[in-house]
Amino acid sequence: MSDIKQCLRKKVLAERRALSFDRISSMSLTLTENLLALPEVNDASCIMAFLAMPGESNLDEFIRIMLKKGTRICIPVCLPKRQMEAGRIMDMEHFEKGPLGLRNIPSGYDVIEPEQIDLVLVPAVACDRQGRRLGMGAGYYDRYLVHVPYEKRIAALWDFQVLDEDIPGEPFDQNVSAIVTDKRIIRIRKPNGVKF
Numbered sequence: 784m785s786d787i788k789q790c791l792r793k794k795v796l797a798e799r800r801a802l803s804f805d806r807i808s809s810m811s812l813t814l815t816e817n818l819l820a821l822p823e824v825n826d827a828s829c830i831m832a833f834l835a836m837p838g839e840s841n842l843d844e845f846i847r848i849m850l851k852k853g854t855r856i857c858i859p860v861c862l863p864k865r866q867m868e869a870g871r872i873m874d875m876e877h878f879e880k881g882p883l884g885l886r887n888i889p890s891g892y893d894v895i896e897p898e899q900i901d902l903v904l905v906p907a908v909a910c911d912r913q914g915r916r917l918g919m920g921a922g923y924y925d926r927y928l929v930h931v932p933y934e935k936r937i938a939a940l941w942d943f944q945v946l947d948e949d950i951p952g953e954p955f956d957q958n959v960s961a962i963v964t965d966k967r968i969i970r971i972r973k974p975n976g977v978k979f
């Protein structure tokens with residue numbers, strides 16, 4: 784993996800670790816508002832979200848609102864060989880402790896196939912303006928998003944994680960078509976003839 788990627792990851796993760804509780808609370812509020820303003824969110828009957836690890840963009844309130852509205856919500860479940868599947872959640876309780884401070888669903892969940900998902904909210908350590916994403920470095924999302932059309936992939940992260948500099952692309956990287964933060968909604972212009 785490129786040194787530039789590793790260096791960027793380290794820098795942004797350090798910024799994330801330094802966030803105060805109050806700052807996270809206020810950023811979560813506006814991120815939730817921006818997500819709720821997306822037509823894709825209102826049109827979806829099934830959304831794959833994620834359960835934030837400490838410091839990460841937090842979708843908890845968004846998920847609660849969508850569950851109340853009757854939208855089906857699923858979250859990533861890590862499988863062997865760095866594969867993932869989408870497990871359905873019915874509420875925001877009863878999780879188990881996973882690595883990196885992640886909350887995992889206990890076994891017995893319903894698996895939702897990628898074809899049934901209308902929108903995937905993708906976590907990222909950083910994104911650039913072209914929709915290239917830098918993740919935790921395990922490639923889980925790169926493998927999963929192959930099964931999800933480009934238009935259905937939207938990154939949800941804190942605004943300072945959107946970088947002005949380009950993230951070096953690698954052949955297996957899967958881009959997102961939009962980025963939602965606590966401050967803005969960025970639509971990525973797909974260059975003519977380019978297939979992601």
Ligand SMILES: Nc1nc2c(c(=O)[nH]1)N(C=O)[C@@H](CNc1ccc(C(=O)N[C@@H](CCC(=O)O)C(=O)O)cc1)CN2
Nearest residue numbers: 833834835836859861882883906907918919921923924
């Ligand atoms: N909220 C959220 N959920 C997510 C992701 C994410 O970025 N954010 N992922 C995005 O990809 C996947 C999880 N990614 C992971 C990436 C690395 C390790 C990992 O390195 N695990 C080490 C233990 C590390 C530790 O505890 O310090 C290991 O299993 O050995 C685990 C999960 C799926 N779920």
Ligand SMILES: Nc1ncnc2c1ncn2[C@@H]1O[C@H](COP(=O)(O)OP(=O)(O)OP(=O)(O)O)[C@@H](O)[C@H]1O
Nearest residue numbers: 784916917918919920921922923924925926955956
């Ligand atoms: N479709 C794929 N098939 C096989 N290997 C892959 C695939 N996609 C990515 N990888 C491998 O996964 C590793 C991690 O990729 P990368 O650094 O882009 O992860 P990331 O996007 O930062 O992490 P994540 O998706 O877990 O958040 C790379 O070394 C790459 O070789």
